[in-house]
Amino acid sequence: MSEFTNLFSLDGKVLIITGGAGHLGSAISKGLAASGANVYVVGKSIYEAHGKIDALINNANFAQREQWGELDISAWNRGLEGSLSHYFTCTQAVSKYFLRQQFGCIVNNASLFSFLAPCFPMHLDLGNAASAHHVAAKGGVLQMTKYLAALWGPLGVRVNAISPGYFPQMRGEPRLDYMDEVNKRIPMQRIGRPIEVAGAVIFLCSEASSYITGQNIIIDGGYSIW
Numbered sequence: 001m002s003e004f005t006n007l008f009s010l011d012g013k014v015l016i017i018t019g020g021a022g023h024l025g026s027a028i029s030k031g032l033a034a035s036g037a038n039v040y041v042v043g044k045s046i047y048e049a050h051g052k053i054d055a056l057i058n059n060a061n062f063a064q065r066e067q068w069g070e071l072d073i074s075a076w077n078r079g080l081e082g083s084l085s086h087y088f089t090c091t092q093a094v095s096k097y098f099l100r101q102q103f104g105c106i107v108n109n110a111s112l113f114s115f116l117a118p119c120f121p122m123h124l125d126l127g128n129a130a131s132a133h134h135v136a137a138k139g140g141v142l143q144m145t146k147y148l149a150a151l152w153g154p155l156g157v158r159v160n161a162i163s164p165g166y167f168p169q170m171r172g173e174p175r176l177d178y179m180d181e182v183n184k185r186i187p188m189q190r191i192g193r194p195i196e197v198a199g200a201v202i203f204l205c206s207e208a209s210s211y212i213t214g215q216n217i218i219i220d221g222g223y224s225i226w
Contacts, residue, residue, distance in 0.1 A: 007208040011036035014050045015205060018042050018090055019060030023169045024109070024194050028059065031198030032205065047097050055205045056094045058087040058141075059109045066131050079133025084140045091148070095157070102156040106148070107204045110161040112220055114142035122181045142216060149214030158213040160204050165220025167192040187222030 010032060020029040020041030033039045037054075040046050047053055063082030066075050087108055098104030111134070118129040142161055149159040166182050168191060183189050200217045203209050218224055 008202060008206045009036055010202065010206055013037045013054040013205065014040070014046060014052055015055045015057065016040045016042065016046060016053060016090075016094060017057040017059055018086070019109075020057075022059070024164060024167060024197050025059045027194030028057065028198045028201050031195065031202055032057075035202050035206070037205070052101055053094060053097045053104060055105045055107065056090065057107045057109075057201060057205075058090055060086060061109070061134075062086065063131065063134055063137065065128065065134070067127055067129075068132055071132065076133050079131060080137050080140075082137070083134070084137035084144075087141055087144065091144075095148075095152075098157045099152070099155055104156070105158040105160070105205055105209075106145075107201055108141050108145050108159070108161045110142045110145065110163045110216060111138040112163050112165045112218070112224060114138040114161070114163055114216070116224060119185065122178075122185060124175070124178055124181065126175065126178060145216070146214050153213055158204075158209070160209070160213060161216040162197065162200050162204070163216055163218045163220070163224075164197050165192060165218070165223045167194060167197065185223060185226070186220070187225065190221065192219065192221060 015032055015037045017025060017029055017039060019025040029039050029041060038050065061083045063079040091106060113130045113135045117135065120129055123129045145159050145161040152159065166186065182191060197219055200219055204212070204217070
């Protein structure tokens with residue numbers, strides 16, 4: 001039974017997370033650290049300090065939320081640069097260590113909109129639906145996840161994604177009519193809590209997921225099943 005004892009432990013593992021101080025990122029970072037990992041919220045000389053890197057969590061998103069009528073080619077390119085291109089550059093930088101050591105895992109935050117379109121009526125008059133460049137970039141993240149999983153599977157490197165649903169960051173007075181629209185479209189009838197994303201990332205970075213690659217774990221309270 002000893003092989004089951006530490007399935008979900010991250011003791012001694014060295015993990016890098018981008019965007020690790022943000023709304024969801026901070027919960028993921030804390031969850032990883034609580035599970036025993038050495039967590040670096042984007043750092044330098046990590047490999048030299050530990051002699052290995054176990055996992056990269058691509059989580060940062062620097063894109064603005066522009067609606068279609070506000071977009072031009074510069075805004076479009078900034079949107080892609082802020083997530084898809086950022087994930088590529090971070091993965092490129094870390095993957096050379098993974099391939100050298102013949103192990104490692106990558107977890108990409110792909111978002112619900114990597115495979116779904118926004119439900120525009122749900123957003124009422126707020127204009128806060130996901131931007132076209134965000135949807136395109138996150139779809140690219142999901143496809144890059146599958147591509148790299150196929151490419152690096154024989155080399156001991158796993159690549160997976162998570163797709164969080166609605167985890168809005170509360171600012172100011174909540175719009176109760178908007179929250180009602182969101183909640184009634186989710187089978188669990190509530191928005192998510194950031195800590196509920198951390199569990200999936202811990203799982204994907206642990207030995208419990210050692211035979212899982214190229215997959216997308218959807219964390220949305222059931223929103224995408226309808």
